[in-house]
Amino acid sequence: METQLLITNLSSPIVLAFALGVLARVIRSDLDFPPALHASLSIFLLLAIGLKGGVALAAVPIAQLLLPVLMILLGAVLTTASAYLVARHFLKVSVLDSGALAAHYGSVSAVTFIAAQQFAAREFGQVDAVLTALLVVLEAPALVLGVVLALGASSRRQIIEVVSETARGRTMVLLGGGMAIGFVSGADGMRTVSPMFLDLFQGVLMLFLLELGMLAAKHMSDLKRLGMRLVAYAVILPVLHGALGVALGVWAGLSPGGATVMGAMIASASYIAAPAAVRMALPQANAGLCITASLGITFPFNLALGIPLYAKLAAWWS
Amino acid sequence: MTKHSWHDIELLTILAERPLKERLALALEKAGLSFSISEGPAESFGSLAVSDWADEQIRIEILGDFETVNTFATAIADQYFAHHHIVLYCRTVRVLRPEKFARG
Numbered sequence: 414m415e416t417q418l419l420i421t422n423l424s425s426p427i428v429l430a431f432a433l434g435v436l437a438r439v440i441r442s443d444l445d446f447p448p449a450l451h452a453s454l455s456i457f458l459l460l461a462i463g464l465k466g467g468v469a470l471a472a473v474p475i476a477q478l479l480l481p482v483l484m485i486l487l488g489a490v491l492t493t494a495s496a497y498l499v500a501r502h503f504l505k506v507s508v509l510d511s512g513a514l515a516a517h518y519g520s521v522s523a524v525t526f527i528a529a530q531q532f533a534a535r536e537f538g539q540v541d542a543v544l545t546a547l548l549v550v551l552e553a554p555a556l557v558l559g560v561v562l563a564l565g566a567s568s569r570r571q572i573i574e575v576v577s578e579t580a581r582g583r584t585m586v587l588l589g590g591g592m593a594i595g596f597v598s599g600a601d602g603m604r605t606v607s608p609m610f611l612d613l614f615q616g617v618l619m620l621f622l623l624e625l626g627m628l629a630a631k632h633m634s635d636l637k638r639l640g641m642r643l644v645a646y647a648v649i650l651p652v653l654h655g656a657l658g659v660a661l662g663v664w665a666g667l668s669p670g671g672a673t674v675m676g677a678m679i680a681s682a683s684y685i686a687a688p689a690a691v692r693m694a695l696p697q698a699n700a701g702l703c704i705t706a707s708l709g710i711t712f713p714f715n716l717a718l719g720i721p722l723y724a725k726l727a728a729w730w731s
Numbered sequence: 732m733t734k735h736s737w738h739d740i741e742l743l744t745i746l747a748e749r750p751l752k753e754r755l756a757l758a759l760e761k762a763g764l765s766f767s768i769s770e771g772p773a774e775s776f777g778s779l780a781v782s783d784w785a786d787e788q789i790r791i792e793i794l795g796d797f798e799t800v801n802t803f804a805t806a807i808a809d810q811y812f813a814h815h816h817i818v819l820y821c822r823t824v825r826v827l828r829p830e831k832f833a834r835g
Contacts, residue, residue, distance in 0.1 A: 448771035581753075628786055635784070692750040696814035701784035 418721045422532060428716055430619045434626020435633070435713075446624045454621040455685075459584060461610040461617075462527055463591020466545020468603050471596050473542045481675075484665040485547045486554060488679040492654045493519025493555040497562045504646055506702070512563020513691045513698035516575075517707045518650060519555025520683035521548060523584055524625065525712060527618060529677030529720050536724055537670030544674050549588055551678055552686055553579045559687075560694045571694035578690040585686070625712075632709030639705055647682075647710035651719055655680030659726045669724075669731040676723030681715055682707035738829040741800040745791040745807065746781050747817040752789045755807070759793065762803055765832055766793045782816035794824075794832040 422428060437444045496518035500511035526548050533540045556575045560568050579585055595603060603611075636644060658679025662672030684707045692700055747755060749770060759766045770789045781788050793800060804819050811817050826832065 578750075631786070632784075689750040692748065692815075693754075700782075704784050704786075 415721075415725060418536070418724060419718070421535070422721045423717060425532070425535075426615070426619050427528060427531065427622045430623040431626040431629070431713065431716055434623045434628075435630040436626075437623075438627045438630035444627070446627070451621075451624055451628075454617055454624070456583070456587060457610075457617050458527060458614075458621055459523060459587035460591040461614050462523070462530075462545060462548075463588040463593075464595040464603060464606070464610055466542075466548070466588075467592035467595020467597075468600050469542035469595075470546055470592065471599055478543055478546060481541075481543050481547055481662075481665040481667060482550055484661040485551050485675065485678070488654075488658055488661050488675075489519050489551055489554045490558065491657060492679055493558040493562070495653070496650060497559070499646060499650060504642055506699070509563045509695055509698045510702060512559045512561075513695050513700070513703050514559075514646075514706065515562055516556045516559025516691050516695075517684070517687040517703045518654070518682045518711075519559060520553075520687045521551040521678050522681035522683055522707070522712060522715075523548060523588065523685070524621070525681035525715050525720075526674065526678050528622075528716055529674045529723070531615075531618070532720050532724065533670035533673045537668065537673070539668075539670070540674055541667050541671035543667075544671060544678075545588070545592060547675065548678060549585070549592065552585060552683070555683075556687060556690045556694075559691070563695055563698065568694075575690045575694045578693050579686055582686050582689060622716075629708050629713055632705045633713075635701065635705045636709060639702060643702065643706055644710055647706040648714050651680040651682070651711050651715055652722070655715075655719055655723045656726055659723050659730060662727065663730045669727040672727035672731060673720070673724040676727060677715060677720050680711075680719055680723065682711045684708040684712060735827045737825040737827060739823050740794055740826050740829055740832055741797050741821055742824045743793040743795070743800045743804055743819065743821045745789075745793070745817065745819050746779060747789050747791070747811075748781055748785045748815060749787040749789055751811065751815060751817065755789070755791060758807070759791070759803075762799075764793050764795055764799065764803060766791055779818065781818055785816065788816075794826065796833075 493515045497511050497515035500506050500514045530540055556579055557572050560571050560575050564571055655676040659672045659676035662675030667675060684704060688704055768789055768791050770787055
């Protein structure tokens with residue numbers, strides 16, 4: 414069963430597209446995406462996932478949101494703290510770098526969320542409607558907490574900077590905005606745009622993962638320089654965080670599919686919103702360390718092995 | 732046909748990490764300078780990548796007289812050179828209609 418789950422995941426078009434992207438970089442192929450395409454694809458995906466989430470959320474009573482939101486906030490606090498402590502004591506990096514890493518690992522990767530949602534829908538059928546709202550909630554708290562851990566209590570200016578950077582960032586505008594549009598226009602309104610945002614979703618996701626594979630491979634080449642400890646950090650931490658996320662999802666009353674996605678969200682590390690926000694609030698921190706760990710190691714790990722593992726845990730614990 | 736003549740003017744180019752885009756744009760607007768911003772992978776701006784980790788960077792071009800450009804460049808250097816990936820360079824170019832690039 415475990416092997417079957419793994420094979421199903423590894424043979425999915427999006428994982429294979431990611432692997433193709435890595436391969437293209439390794440063999441130094443002349444395959445190249447026009448600069449504007451990466452931005453266009455991510456705009457499409459974030460808006461589409463927001464729209465779908467908003468429509469689904471319209472059918473959910475507000476009271477049903479409370480427990481999952483509390484659980485995801487608890488997850489954000491615990492994972493930011495653990496990422497900080499492990500960075501300080503295992504990686505032995507400075508307080509600033511530990512805070513920056515904690516901000517990345519406590520926050521969330523939207524693409525990991527999308528990949529987990531696709532996987533959970535395939536394996537378990539429908540997944541819970543509240544998940545996209547949880548994605549929006551999970552983004553900012555860890556960034557603030559990471560800055561506080563790095564700078565202490567006297568970090569008011571930087572906290573404001575992080576909150577402002579995150580709130581104005583493309584991820585939040587597209588996800589939050591898409592959700593609001595989907596929520597207000599409802600399923601009927603969505604029908605008019607579904608040929609674009611629903612029918613094309615899988616194909617666009619595949620293209621995006623192909624490009625992301627090339628980008629991740631670029632950062633993987635930095636691993637030799639940064640050492641095996643960072644690899645261990647970026648693999649072991651997501652497994653522990655993923656298990657915690659699944660447990661929190663089950664306690665929040667989510668379905669096994671929902672708990673899988675929550676596990677993947679908690680296990681993931683941000684590589685779009687966090688680097689931008691951390692660069693502004695903690696410019697002295699080592700940005701290369703954070704982006705290599707989150708995009709070069711943790712993202713491919715979660716995509717290939719982590720998500721099936723969290724699904725297995727969710728099936729056991731539900 | 733009107734006769735136009737060429738005038739010397741400074742072209743300041745700023746290459747910087749992507750997260751600085753909004754801040755630099757705001758500073759330029761406040762200084763009343765005309766500028767253009769493009770963004771893309773480091774490779775798209777020639778071989779000069781501002782950092783070894785950033786996947787995207789920005790390129791800003793500003794036209795103005797030497798004093799204006801120098802004041803702005805100095806302020807940016809004071810603020811960002813310590814901890815940010817940013818490169819500034821300047822060269823003299825010739826333009827028609829120099830008044831178009833006067834401080835607004």
